[in-house]
Amino acid sequence: MRKSIATVSLSGSLAEKLAAAAAAGFDGVEIFENDLLASPMSPEEVRLRAADLGLAMEIYQPFRDFEAVPADVLARNLRRAEHKFRVMERLGANQLLVCSSVSEDTVSDDALAAEQLHQLADRASAYGIRVAYEALAWGRHVNTYDHSWRIVEQADHPALGVCLDSFHILSRGSDPSGIQEIPGEKIFFLQLADAPLMAMDVLQWSRHYRCFPGQGGLDVAGLARRAVGAGYDGPLSLEIFNDVFRQSDAHRTAVDAMRSLITLEEAVGLARPPAPVVPAGFAFAELATPETDRLSGLLGSLGFARTGRHTGKPVELWEQGHARILLNTGGRTRREGPALAAVGLETPAPADSVKRAESLLAPVLPRRRADNDAPLDAVAAPDGTELFFCRTGHPDHPSWTADFAPAAAPPEPAASAGITRIDHLALTQPWHHFDEASLFYRSVLGLQPDESLELADPYGLIRSRAVTAPDGAVRIALNVAPGPGEHDLPWQHVTLATGDIVATARRLRDLGAPLLPIPGNYYDDLEARYDLGPQTHRTLRSLGILYDRDEHGEFFHLYTVTVGRVFFEIVQRTGGYRGYGAQNAFIRMAAQHAHR
Ligand SMILES: O=C(O)c1ccc(O)c(O)c1
Numbered sequence: 001m002r003k004s005i006a007t008v009s010l011s012g013s014l015a016e017k018l019a020a021a022a023a024a025g026f027d028g029v030e031i032f033e034n035d036l037l038a039s040p041m042s043p044e045e046v047r048l049r050a051a052d053l054g055l056a057m058e059i060y061q062p063f064r065d066f067e068a069v070p071a072d073v074l075a076r077n078l079r080r081a082e083h084k085f086r087v088m089e090r091l092g093a094n095q096l097l098v099c100s101s102v103s104e105d106t107v108s109d110d111a112l113a114a115e116q117l118h119q120l121a122d123r124a125s126a127y128g129i130r131v132a133y134e135a136l137a138w139g140r141h142v143n144t145y146d147h148s149w150r151i152v153e154q155a156d157h158p159a160l161g162v163c164l165d166s167f168h169i170l171s172r173g174s175d176p177s178g179i180q181e182i183p184g185e186k187i188f189f190l191q192l193a194d195a196p197l198m199a200m201d202v203l204q205w206s207r208h209y210r211c212f213p214g215q216g217g218l219d220v221a222g223l224a225r226r227a228v229g230a231g232y233d234g235p236l237s238l239e240i241f242n243d244v245f246r247q248s249d250a251h252r253t254a255v256d257a258m259r260s261l262i263t264l265e266e267a268v269g270l271a272r273p274p275a276p277v278v279p280a281g282f283a284f285a286e287l288a289t290p291e292t293d294r295l296s297g298l299l300g301s302l303g304f305a306r307t308g309r310h311t312g313k314p315v316e317l318w319e320q321g322h323a324r325i326l327l328n329t330g331g332r333t334r335r336e337g338p339a340l341a342a343v344g345l346e347t348p349a350p351a352d353s354v355k356r357a358e359s360l361l362a363p364v365l366p367r368r369r370a371d372n373d374a375p376l377d378a379v380a381a382p383d384g385t386e387l388f389f390c391r392t393g394h395p396d397h398p399s400w401t402a403d404f405a406p407a408a409a410p411p412e413p414a415a416s417a418g419i420t421r422i423d424h425l426a427l428t429q430p431w432h433h434f435d436e437a438s439l440f441y442r443s444v445l446g447l448q449p450d451e452s453l454e455l456a457d458p459y460g461l462i463r464s465r466a467v468t469a470p471d472g473a474v475r476i477a478l479n480v481a482p483g484p485g486e487h488d489l490p491w492q493h494v495t496l497a498t499g500d501i502v503a504t505a506r507r508l509r510d511l512g513a514p515l516l517p518i519p520g521n522y523y524d525d526l527e528a529r530y531d532l533g534p535q536t537h538r539t540l541r542s543l544g545i546l547y548d549r550d551e552h553g554e555f556f557h558l559y560t561v562t563v564g565r566v567f568f569e570i571v572q573r574t575g576g577y578r579g580y581g582a583q584n585a586f587i588r589m590a591a592q593h594a595h596r
């Protein structure tokens with residue numbers, strides 16, 4: 001189906017919005033009236049510009065407070081409408097969106113509304129224009145889609161239909177199944193918007209918090225499926241009022257928008273991009289660092305051994321169990337010191353992973369490799385982290401590990417601390433790319449986003465949302481501070497799994513690992529919350545291990561201090577625990593501040 005976006009969803013001037021929409025591959029736009037009014041371009045110039053960019057003028061909007069009014073107000077409203085029709089004629093737009101009235105002039109009288117909308121449609125059709133009537137969720141008398149349809153049906157004019165907007169329908173909890181009762185040719189327009197589930201005034205919610213489908217909690221795909229099922233064949237149009245998008249780069253937002261629509265089309269069964277290849281584990285975590293001393297000391301104290309050196313680049317491979325860490329001194333590093341720069345993901349079919357990523361507009365990175373290196377494809381995640389698609393140690397596939405020569409010095413004997421693999425990675429997102437990131441991981445990699453959490457830090461509030469493979473083999477926690485401040489560059493971490501946290505913790509003490517001290521108050525409270533037996537409570541307290549549980553199992557975790565932007569966490573999950581110890585995050589963050 002045609003893909004469209006409302007200009008209100010993008011930042012900048014009308015010219016910039018059109019350019020961004022076209023560059024991202026949209027077929028058309030909804031022209032938001034204010035964008036035209038504020039533009040130095042005449043309607044004719046806008047029309048030409050859009051045509052040059054290959055963009056159709058899908059609709060002109062909004063026309064407000066029209067229907068079910070006294071005769072004198074109607075006369076004024078029709079006069080107002082004539083002006084709009086003439087502008088639309090110059091613009092080359094042949095549909096006008098009319099929002100249900102919020103005015104004090106409007107009365108609750110469906111017959112009157114229908115009769116007046118009929119008059120409007122009649123005048124519009126003289127210009128070759130159609131009128132799409134949309135029930136705003138906060139409309140004074142008409143605020144549900146079924147009500148708007150009853151009025152349109154009663155008005156019975158070929159140039160009058162409904163505009164369905166997923167936000168207005170789903171935010172009120174209306175049942176979208178009635179959409180199938182509307183004849184497809186009477187659905188003139190379909191606007192798609194998602195939103196995070198929030199308990200708040202619906203107008204504020206709509207004007208500030210809408211987001212692209214797949215980024216919030218509404219079943220937008222389910223609604224679109226019903227409209228298509230009813231026979232709707234107009235464009236799928238994104239109409240997103242969002243405070244963050246208003247100030248973000250329009251080109252980037254438009255790509256995010258397009259990724260959302262492709263994912264929605266796939267969910268609705270309208271398009272079949274290459275299927276997602278869900279990663280089967282972490283191949284490695286790569287830390288960019290100006291020098292290796294501090295990190296190699298830390299890794300050694302965690303029981304890692306340096307097992308290889310890249311044959312062509314200043315990169316070291318450190319291993320323990322199936323956990324692999326790369327230390328890269330060759331890349332660009334920031335003044336904050338070590339940072340998580342790349343992630344290797346195990347995939348059964350790297351070429352298919354790349355195809356999926358490309359079809360969802362993920363930036364595929366040029367291969368930076370020497371001729372004799374194993375081919376390794378990577379895409380850039382929204383925060384710039386490079387994601388490599390790996391097939392480690394598989395006989396039918398070149399393995400990235402072959403590019404590493406065994407370390408000159410043999411690893412320290414039996415230094416292992418019982419770490420088996422990477423459990424999860426925590427990546428910090430720029431605050432204005434957070435929703436983009438969760439959709440990216442979901443659509444490009446097929447990971448499932450968990451619910452969004454808020455974690456209290458002593459100096460701020462961190463929003464956190466994990467994306468997880470169904471089998472838990474890959475988990476990535478996305479964190480963000482909601483505003484500027486100390487957390488512009490917050491910490492990232494690498495979480496390592498052990499099968500025996502107590503044995504690992506003891507071993508780390510012996511190895512001199514720099515562990516994060518946890519306050520005694522935490523353990524006093526833990527005893528109040530859980531009866532784990534005096535012995536376990538003593539052990540957790542003495543080793544600085546934190547504890548959590550959910551309905552599936554238990555979670556034990558401890559932390560190292562922070563080096564540069566990075567720290568390590570070591571965890572033991574039992575019985576299928578799904579979370580990340582979120583309820584302990586404030587203890588950890590306070591301890592990190594205290595330690596600095
Ligand atoms: O918030 C509004 O006023 C508004 C305007 C036009 C729309 O299509 C809409 O969904 C909301």
Ligand SMILES: [Mg+2]
Pocket residue numbers: 134165191239
């Ligand atoms: Mg709308």
